Amino acid sequence: MEFATNLFVSGLTIGMVYGLVALGFVLIYKATGILNVAQGEILMFGAFICYCLSVQLNLPFWLAIPLTLVFAFFLGFLIERVFLRPMIGQSLLAVVMMTIGLISIFKGVVLVIWGPVSLSYPPYLPKEPIHIGALAIAQVNFWGFIIAIFWLFVCMSFFRYTKIGTAMRAVADDQQAAQSVGVSIKRVFGMSWAISCSTAAMGGIILATMLSVIYTIADVGLASISAVLVGGLESLGGSILGGLIIGVIQSFCEGYLGESISGIGEIAPYVILLLILLIKPYGLFGLKRIERI
């Protein structure tokens, strides 16, 4: 039983990172209708920027995190303006390939600047774990979980109560109608990329603290696509929930089947992905699109 509980908790913590990345996917998809495949690479880039600020520039860590988020925010604007703006009205393949091209560029840039080595942040959290009842949870996992939930509520209230958030929902619903009541679609697109990149960077910092600062943490981006699909491409809360579900399933697969089939944990998200696509393609909370000719 204790084994199962431990698996459950470790699944929740990795699932929370999946959830944050999935939230980034959903933020962009909701407003612009684009699935940004490069989300994982932006996450990795954010982790490296934080490393650069905190270790190479010797800034205190509490300052490095917000600076990273601000950097990612403007990076998002830049990506939208330079790479995705010309893709408006282009075919789906062009859009997918554009974000895949971004994957290559980000990966290459990180490899050129920092190389394929494993780096780590200065220890900024206390070593001893947090005890909840009989459970011992590592500090980073605990705070990561809190941040993910907090960020979800920030995003949700942003969509619900602020003016630009309302504009973003309007654009997601009907671009032409939104434009005709004076919503600037360009600004909404830029905003959603910016927020999504900040989210990814936050996830990157958490993940890099849990593992290490290395370029392979970008793989979490592809794995969390299945989290997006479990929740549905349009649902903010669904993405976090999907992330947690995927994380827990992955952790249980690794724990119980890992000895007989090695590497089952890495492949599990993709098997779930394929099954969901076959059974319930629009996810738990997604919208089913009705097409007209």
Next chain:
Amino acid sequence: MPYPPCGTFNETYEQDAAIFRTKAHWVWLVSVILFFLAFPIFADEYLLSIAILIYIYIIAAHGLNLLTGFAGLISIAHSAFMGVGAYCSAILVSNLGFSFWLALPCSVIFAGLIGIILGAPSLRLKGFYLVMATLAAQFIINFVIMRWKVLTGGVYGMSVPSITLSNMEFDTNQSFYYIAFIVLILSTYVAKNLVRTQVGRAFVAIRDNDLAAEVMGISLTKYKLLSFAVGCGFAGAAGSLWGHWVRMISPEHFTLMGSVWFLGYIIVGGLGSILGPFFGVIFFTLTMEVLNSVFTGLSASYPEAIGYIFASREIIFGLIVVLFLIFEPRGLAHRWEIIKASYRLYPFSY
């Protein structure tokens, strides 16, 4: 819109349907084929190996072009299907004692069947959802190859015997070149004629609007699965050839990045054009060879430069794809058509 040379009038249906319409076309065709048949006589080992690599990649890219460029179904599992073909052929030849000439069609059929199975989600899904389904297919195929150690040798890979025909052995680049060349010609012939038939037109109709195509009486089930079968079959042929050429295959040759590169080939070459894969593969392979030689040259004076070669390949690939998507989304094949038309129409280009 292709412009025939001035003064060409089609008076019969045969003339109208001909691929090589004028005598000049035929002269070009024969001389180009003769040139490439004679290529091993004067080319060195290095040039030959690049040529073989280009041929094999073009065969696979033809498949992806039929699937993605003509039928509009995006697949990022093409490299994995190449792996299916390579392993199928290798296992048939080395474990079951088949000859290569039987194993090649078998691997085409097997890769096509796997393609049908993993392409089945395309019946319900499209757009991003289909992209994700093929992404899952890529990882699952790679996982199966890696874990089915009894058959595939796992991560250590397996060695593949060379091709034999009675007592001839095709184990040098000079001899293998001809096999790759012949398969390339055959596959180009099949691809070119497939897209001119009813099947090819059905693919294009599905690409343009699948609901409208279904309303017009095109069976989506049949043609979507057929396009997966054909596309993956080409990949299987390319994989089989590749395995018998490098003689040592392992799962790390058939990764996600490989599949992404195939998409890059057909986008840069030109989607929905038989010439597209030729342009794309040749352009990328030559660019990367130039990059390699630049870095090798640099490493003479800066030894640490060699460490950046992988990263800069990634950056260059990404930049080329991104720039093409922004500035020439129809690819090099479209540019070629424009050049041809302006040559034909000169001096009255209106």
